[in-house]
Structure formats: C-alpha cells, structure tokens
Amino acid sequence: MLRKVWSHGLVVQRARELVAVIMTHQCTIATPAFPRAFSCIRSVILSPQLRPSSYAPPRSAATANMTTQDHHLEAIFTQKRLLRSKIKKDLRSMDPALRSHEDDAIQNLILEAPWFKSCKRLCAYISCSALREVDTSKVLQDVLQNAIKDGETQTTKKLYVPRVEDKNSHMRMLNISSMDDLIANSMNILEPAPVDANGNDREDVMLANEPVDLLLLPGLAFDKTGRRMGRGGGYYDTFLSKYQELARLRNWKQPLLIALSYSAQILEEGMIPVTPSDIFIDALVSPSGFIPISPVAQQICP
Numbered sequence: 001m002l003r004k005v006w007s008h009g010l011v012v013q014r015a016r017e018l019v020a021v022i023m024t025h026q027c028t029i030a031t032p033a034f035p036r037a038f039s040c041i042r043s044v045i046l047s048p049q050l051r052p053s054s055y056a057p058p059r060s061a062a063t064a065n066m067t068t069q070d071h072h073l074e075a076i077f078t079q080k081r082l083l084r085s086k087i088k089k090d091l092r093s094m095d096p097a098l099r100s101h102e103d104d105a106i107q108n109l110i111l112e113a114p115w116f117k118s119c120k121r122l123c124a125y126i127s128c129s130a131l132r133e134v135d136t137s138k139v140l141q142d143v144l145q146n147a148i149k150d151g152e153t154q155t156t157k158k159l160y161v162p163r164v165e166d167k168n169s170h171m172r173m174l175n176i177s178s179m180d181d182l183i184a185n186s187m188n189i190l191e192p193a194p195v196d197a198n199g200n201d202r203e204d205v206m207l208a209n210e211p212v213d214l215l216l217l218p219g220l221a222f223d224k225t226g227r228r229m230g231r232g233g234g235y236y237d238t239f240l241s242k243y244q245e246l247a248r249l250r251n252w253k254q255p256l257l258i259a260l261s262y263s264a265q266i267l268e269e270g271m272i273p274v275t276p277s278d279i280f281i282d283a284l285v286s287p288s289g290f291i292p293i294s295p296v297a298q299q300i301c302p
Contacts, residue, residue: 073275076273076274076275079273080229080232080273081232083221083229083271083272083273084220084221084229084231084232087220087221087229087264087265088132088220090264091132091262091264091265092132094132094262094264099132099262101287102134102262102263102286102287103134103135104138105287106134106135106260106261106285106286106287107135107136107138107139109285109289109290110139110216110260110285111138111139111142113285113290114300115214115256115258115300116139116214118213119157119212119213119214120157120158120213121157121158121159121160121208121210121211121212121213121214122143122157122158122159122160122212122213122214122215122216122255123159123160123161123162123173123205123212123214123215123216123255124136124139124140124143124159124160124161124215124216125161125162125216125217125218126140126161126162126182126189126190126191127218128189128190130188130189131189131218131231133218133260134218134260134261134262136216136260139216140159140161140179141179143157143159144159144176144177144178144179158175158212159175159176159177160173160174160175160176160203160205160212161173161174161176161182161191161192162174162191162235162239163191163192163194164185164191164235167233169233169234169235169237169238170235170238171235171236171238171239172204172205172206172239173204173205173206173239174192174194174202174203174204174205175192175202175203175204175205175208176192176202181193181196181202205243206242206243206246211247211250211252211253211255212243212255213253213255213256214255214256214258215240215255215256215257215258216258216259216260217236217257217258217259217260217281218230218236218259218260219236219259219261219265220265221265221266221267221271221272222259222261222265222266222267222272222281222284223266223267223268223269223270223271223272224266224269224284224291224293225269225280225293226280226281226282226293226294227272227274227278227280227281228259228272228278228279228280228281229272229278234277236279237277237278237279238277240257240279241277241279243255244279254296256282256283256296256297256300257279257280257281257282257283258281258282258283258284258285258297259281259283259284259285260284260285261284261285261286262286262287263286263287263288266284266286280293280294281293281294282294282296282297283297283301
C-alpha cells in the first residue's frame with residue numbers, strides 16, 4: 001500500500017505543492033517520519049528545473065551594496081568611454097595651424113612661469129603627436145640643456161620621464177640627462193631605456209633621496225575644478241597615488257600637479273565623471289594662461 005502512495009508521480013505532485021508553499025511562506029520543515037521518502041521529495045524540491053523563474057537566493061545587505069556600487073562604477077566607465085571618443089574626435093579635427101599655435105603658447109607660458117624656473121626636480125611626459133598630446137619638446141630641451149647666461153651656468157633641473165612596464169597600470173618615472181636616452185617602445189612612443197649607456201640602472205623617482213617639485217601631466221579632458229580624465233589605462237592615477245603616499249611617509253612637500261591642455265580639452269564643470277581612484281590636479285596650463293585650481297596653486301599664481 002505504501003509503495004503505491006509514494007509512487008514517483010505522487011512524489012512529484014507533492015513536491016510541486018511544497019515548493020508553492022515554501023515560496024510564499026517562511027517556514028521550517030521538520031524532519032519527516034519517512035526519511036527515505038522525504039529524501040526523494042527534497043531532491044525534487046531543490047531541483048533547479050522546478051524552481052520558479054523569479055527565484056533568487058537571498059542576499060546579504062553587504063552583497064546588495066557591493067552590487068549597487070559595481071553598477072555605479074560601470075555606469076561611470078561607460079560615460080568615460082563615450083566622452084573619450086568625443087574628445088578624440090575633436091582633437092583629430094583640430095586645425096594643425098591652431099594646434100601648433102597652442103603648443104607654442106602653452107610651452108612659452110611654462111618656460112616663463114616662476115614655479116617652473118624655481119623647480120629643481122620634476123617629472124614630465126614625452127609628448128606623442130600620434131596621440132595629439134600637447135607638445136613638451138621645448139620644455140624638455142630647456143630642462144636638459146645647460147643654458148649659459150652672463151657667463152654662469154644655470155642650475156640644472158633633474159628630469160624624470162615615464163616608462164610603461166606592463167599592461168597593469170605599472171609605470172615608472174626614470175631619470176634622463178639627454179633626449180638620446182629615449183627609445184621608441186612597441187607603440188612608437190619615446191620612453192627611457194631602463195639602463196644608461198654604461199649599463200647602470202636609471203634612477204627611479206620612487207627610490208630617489210629627494211622629492212620632485214613638479215609634475216607636468218597629459219590627459220584627454222580637464223575641468224576647472226581639478227578633474228582630469230586620461231586614456232583609460234590608469235597609469236598616471238596609479239603612479240600619482242603611490243608617489244603622494246611616498247611623500248606623506250617621508251614628510252615631503254607634495255609636488256605640484258599641473259596638466260597641459262588644448263582649449264578644446266577643457267570642459268564644463270561636472271561633465272567629467274570621477275571614481276575614487278581618480279587624482280585631481282592643482283592647475284592647468286592652456287593657451288589662454290595659467291589656471292590655478294587648488295589653494296596651493298592659487299598661492300603661486302603670478
């Protein structure tokens with residue numbers, strides 16, 4: 001008799017009824033009097049094929065919060081991708097004569113600025129025309145040459161330039177003393193060789209005994225609140241975060257973060273989305289002049 005009652009067909013039917021009850025009421029299932037029979041029922045209840053399509057396992061508050069944050073970050077990354085595409089298009093359509101004029105104007109402003117003349121050690125990017133970055137060749141040449149004025153040699157600035165080490169946002173700033181120290185990487189972008197002509201490792205700014213005063217930064221877009229949007233690799237944000245932490249640990253003065261920008265790259269406030277890892281700049285140098293942003297930059301503004 002029991003064998004007929006607990007036939008497979010009836011088990012499935014009872015299982016479906018139990019599923020409906022469980023999904024609409026919170027309850028505790030007691031241990032049945034017939035373990036083997038209930039074992040069969042439980043296997044059917046837990047079968048994925050018999051779960052309602054809307055079923056989802058319960059989530060903790062922490063998990064739900066993390067999911068919300070992930071969705072928020074993904075939305076920001078999407079906004080950045082779209083904005084990068086627009087700015088790149090604007091830069092491609094920029095008149096070459098206008099670009100050359102703005103390059104000269106920006107570099108002349110830097111070379112005449114008191115904060116540049118007084119700095120002793122700095123990091124600066126090597127501009128790449130293919131990426132349509134603001135030209136830095138005149139600035140770099142000025143830093144590297146020993147200019148003679150009134151028979152006296154000016155104080156030589158110490159220069160560190162970027163070298164990309166991998167695709168995981170790892171970038172180092174290495175010391176160079178000549179433009180001949182640069183070699184083209186796989187993307188045809190000039191960067192320092194890891195060793196000098198004598199086979200010695202170049203000095204890494206993270207291992208230097210003295211701090212840098214200034215960093216000249218590239219980027220795709222900026223605003224006048226200090227937001228900077230790069231090309232998406234995270235190399236500069238990662239490096240800047242590490243160097244700022246190093247300066248805090250060694251009780252050094254934080255370096256001045258100044259970005260170089262064409263007029264078309266300066267956007268209205270709020271247009272550039274940011275994430276917690278984005279580093280804000282202190283000032284901008286555009287063709288129209290020096291734009292101080294942070295309190296420190298406002299103090300040095302002539």
